[in-house]
Amino acid sequence: MNHNTPLSPRPLRHVTEVHRRVMSATQLRSHGIATAELNEQCRPGGPWQQLLPHVVLLHAGPPTDEERLHAALLYTARESAPGVPSQPRPDEPHRPVYAEAVITGMAALALHGFSSAPPLASLERIDVLVPRLRRLRTTGYVRILRTPSLPNPRQISGLPVAPVPRALADAVADLADAGAVRRLLTEAVRAGHCEPAAVVRELNQAKLLSRPHVVDAVDSLLAEGRAIAEDRLYRMVREYGLPDPVWNVDLRLPGGPHLGGLDAYWPDQAVAVELDTRAPRQDEDALWSEYARKREHLERLGITVVHITPRKLRESMEQQAAIVRTALMASGDREPAAHVVVLPR
Template identity: 55%
Template sequence: MAHNTPLRALPLQQRRNVQRSVLTERQLKEHGVPAGLIADRSRNGGPWQQLLPKVYLLHPGPPTNEQRLQAALLYAGHSSSRVPAQRPAMVTGLAALALHRLSSVPPVGELEVIDVLVPHQRRLRDAGQVRILRSQTLPNPDEIMGLACAPIPRALADAAAVLDDIDLVRDLLVEAVRSGRCVPSAVLRELDAAGLLARPTIAEAMDAAVAAGRAVAEDHVYELVRAGRLPDPLWNVSLYRPDGTFLAAVDAYWPDQGVTLEIDVRAPGFGDEDWHEESRRREHLEGLGLCVLYVTPEKLRDAPELQAAVVHTALRISADRPPAALVVALPR
C-alpha cells in the first residue's frame, strides 16, 4: 500500500462518520493498513493523531467531543485477545450525564476526565483523559449518538463516588429526579450498591432528591385524579381517631368511600424496622375498615392509566364494604 493511500480507498464506508475517523490499531490492520503506515501517518505533523494507546484520529486538528468519547470507548473496549469482552465498556459519570443532557453537568469539552465503566476482570490502565472504573455488575447501556452510555442512576452513582463537590452531587441528584429522568428508588439502589449512602453528605443529597421525587409524584397524583375524572379527595391530611390518637399521614383521602392513598417514596436509611412499622400501620388502618392504596413514582410515571383504574375500582366497590370506623382528617 502506498504511503499516500487515501483512507476512502479502504472498505470503511459502512461505518458512521465518527467511527470512520476514530479507529483502533486492530481495526486499521483489519482494513489492510500495515503497522508501519499507521506509525508514519500518526507522527507529529502527520495527517493522523494518536488520541489514546492504539486509538487513532484519522485527520489533523482537534477531535470533537463525540470523537473523544468514541476514542475512550474504543480504548476501553480494546483487548490484546481476539475474544471480545463479555460486557461492553460504557461511558459513565459526568460524561454520561452530559450525554443524557443534564444541565447541571459541564459540557463534555470542559470535563477533565471521561469515566468509562468496564468489567472488573479487564486489565486496563487510565490513559490521557480516560479514567477506568471497574465493576462486577454492569448495567445494560443506553445508546446516545451511537455511544454506549450508562443509564442515569448508575452514572449518578459513579459520579458521586469520585466527586468532591457535594453541592454538584446534590444538584445532579435533584435535577435527575425532578426532571422525571429517573425515580428516587433507582438512584437509591445504585448508591446503596456502591456503599455511598454511608457517607452523610451523600445521604443528605439523596434526601433532597427524594423530596424532589415526592413533589413530582404528587403532581402525577393530581393529574391522575383530574384526567381520571375521580372525585376530589382531601389532600395531604393526617388521620386521627376521635379521641385524638394519631393514625397516619396520607397523601389523599376520600372520606365518603374510606379510601386512602400514599405515595411510596423511600428515603435513605429505610430499613427493616421501618418496614415493620409501615406494615403495622397499614394493618391498623385496614382494621378500621379503610382501604389503603400505595403507589410508587415509577407506576405513576409509567402506567398512570392503570393507577387511575386501581383508585377508581377502590372507590366504586367501597359501598360493598362494611362502613369504616369514624376517622378525623386534619391538614398536615
C-alpha cells in the same frame, strides 16, 4: 504486483465514514495497514494521530467530542476476536458494537442531556466502566472504573451509556462541592430522568451516604421527589375526574391511637391513597414493615389503602386512576368501615 504489500491507507475513506474516523490498530491491520505504515501516518505533523494506546484518529487537528468518546470505547472495549473489528448491527450499519465498556460519570450525564453537567468539550477525563477482572489501565483522558457487574447501558448516539442513577453515583464520588451535587440530583428528578429511590440506591451501593454533603443533597432530593409525586397525584384526581378527596390527613380512632398519615382520603368511601417515597437505605426493611403494619391496621378497620409509587404515577397515571376509581366504586359492596377521626397533617 506483490500481493503481500499492505494496502495504502488512502483508500480508507469508506472506513472513516463507518467508524467516525476513529479506529484501533487491530482494525487498521485488518484493512491492510502494516505497523510501519501506521507509524508513518502518525508521525508528528502527519495526517493521522494516536489518541490513546492502539487507537488512531484518521485526521489531523483536534478530535471532536464524539471522536473522543468513540476512541475511549475502542481503547476499553473487548474485541470479539483478535484481528476482527467490532461488527455493526444490521439496523445500524455505521455504528460499531462495544463489548464490556460503558461510559459513566460526567460524560454520561452530558450525553443524557444534563444542563448541570459540564459540556463534553470541557471534560478533561472520560470515565468508562469495565468488568473488574479486565486488565486495563487508566491512560490519557480515559479513567478506568472497575465494577463487579456492568449496568445495562442505554444506547445514545451509538454509544453505550450508564443509566442515570449509576452515572450520578460515579460523578458524585468525585465531587466535594455540595451545590454541584445538589444540582445534579435535583435535575435527575425534575427532568424525569429517574426516581429518587433509584438514585439513593446507587449512592448507597457506592458507600457515598456517609458523606455529609451527599446526605444533605439526598434529603433535598427526597423532598423534591415527594413534591413532584404529590403534584402528579393532584393532577391524576383532576384530569381523570375522580371525586375530590381530603388531602394530607392523619387518621385517629375516636379517643384512641394515631393510625397514620395519608396523602389522600375519601371519607365517604373509606378509601385512602398513600405515596411510597421511601429511600432505599439500610433501614429499608424497617420502613417497609412500618408501611405494611399501617396498611394492615387500616384495612382491618375497613379502610381500603391504594399504595402508589412515584414511578407508577409518572409512567401509568391513567392505570393508577382506574385502580382508585375501582376502589371507590367497590366501597358500596363492603361492610361499613369503622368510624375514624380525620385531622389535617
